[in-house]
Amino acid sequence: EAQVTQNPRYLITVTGKKLTVTCSQNMNHEYMSWYRQDPGLGLRQIYYSMNVEVTDKGDVPEGYKVSRKEKRNFPLILESPSPNQTSLYFCASSSPSGRYEQYFGPGTRLTVT
Amino acid sequence: QKEVEQNSGPLSVPEGAIASLNCTYSDRGSQSFFWYRQYSGKSPELIMSIYSNGDKEDGRFTAQLNKASQYVSLLIRDSQPSDSATYLCAVMGWNFNKFYFGSGTKLNVKP
Numbered sequence: 001e002a003q004v005t006q007n008p009r010y011l012i013t014v015t016g017k018k019l020t021v022t023c024s025q026n027m028n029h030e031y032m033s034w035y036r037q038d039p040g041l042g043l044r045q046i047y048y049s050m051n052v053e054v055t056d057k058g059d060v061p062e063g064y065k066v067s068r069k070e071k072r073n074f075p076l077i078l079e080s081p082s083p084n085q086t087s088l089y090f091c092a093s094s095s096p097s098g099r100y101e102q103y104f105g106p107g108t109r110l111t112v113t
Numbered sequence: 114q115k116e117v118e119q120n121s122g123p124l125s126v127p128e129g130a131i132a133s134l135n136c137t138y139s140d141r142g143s144q145s146f147f148w149y150r151q152y153s154g155k156s157p158e159l160i161m162s163i164y165s166n167g168d169k170e171d172g173r174f175t176a177q178l179n180k181a182s183q184y185v186s187l188l189i190r191d192s193q194p195s196d197s198a199t200y201l202c203a204v205m206g207w208n209f210n211k212f213y214f215g216s217g218t219k220l221n222v223k224p
Contacts, residue, residue, distance in 0.1 A: 033212065035214075040121075040216060041216060042117075042201065042214045042215055042216035042217055043157070043201065043203075043214035044214070045211055045212050045213070045214075048210065048211065048212075050210065056210065058211060058212075059211070059213075090156055090157070096209070099145065099162060099164065100145055100205055100209065101147065101159050101162050102147070102157075102159065102203075102212070103159070104156040104157050104158070105156060106155075106156050107155075107156050
């Protein structure tokens with residue numbers, strides 16, 4: 001089954017404790033992206049990757065890091081989480097051959113206290 | 114100014130009616146446009162994509178694009194209660210890298 005998986009699905013952590021949210025896709029997609037969704041603000045792009053070892057900032061990259069060492073994986077790293085990073089996070093993937101129609105993972109609800 | 118603007122709603126329509134959802138975007142060079150549906154607590158799922166001016170139909174859904182007016186719309190015919198969700202308009206930047214989403218329009222279809 002074609003899918004995007006994210007782990008963990010729910011996470012409660014404390015300020016400053018480094019964490020990683022994993023994202024993996026099995027569709028051989030070149031393009032992967034991370035979003036955060038906050039009430040009233042919609043989905044905002046954090047980082048995206050056009051292919052392996054190619055990443056770039058989206059609209060809200062502050063406080064986040066990413067890496068793309070393998071085509072299927074695109075982890076999101078919060079090195080020193082703060083309460084304003086409490087949000088619902090989605091990973092998505094797509095392909096130029098699929099005209100960039102994105103498939104989303106199930107989401108990770110992160111709470112930073 | 115936001116890159117993509119949508120009326121937050123809620124938009125309420127009776128079952129069987131046509132629901133009309135609208136979206137405007139600011140980047141005149143944008144080439145790719147998408148409509149996603151998101152049920153509460155779930156991830157967005159793609160409904161329609163449109164890339165050229167005019168209408169594109171898929172079942173009960175019709176997407177309309179007017180690049181001169183920087184306007185995208187989604188029509189849902191014969192609306193069903195199961196269509197009740199938030200509809201997100203998304204635009205891909207002119208150089209096929211960034212995505213911009215509207216904040217979504219909440220649709221309620223009343224039985």
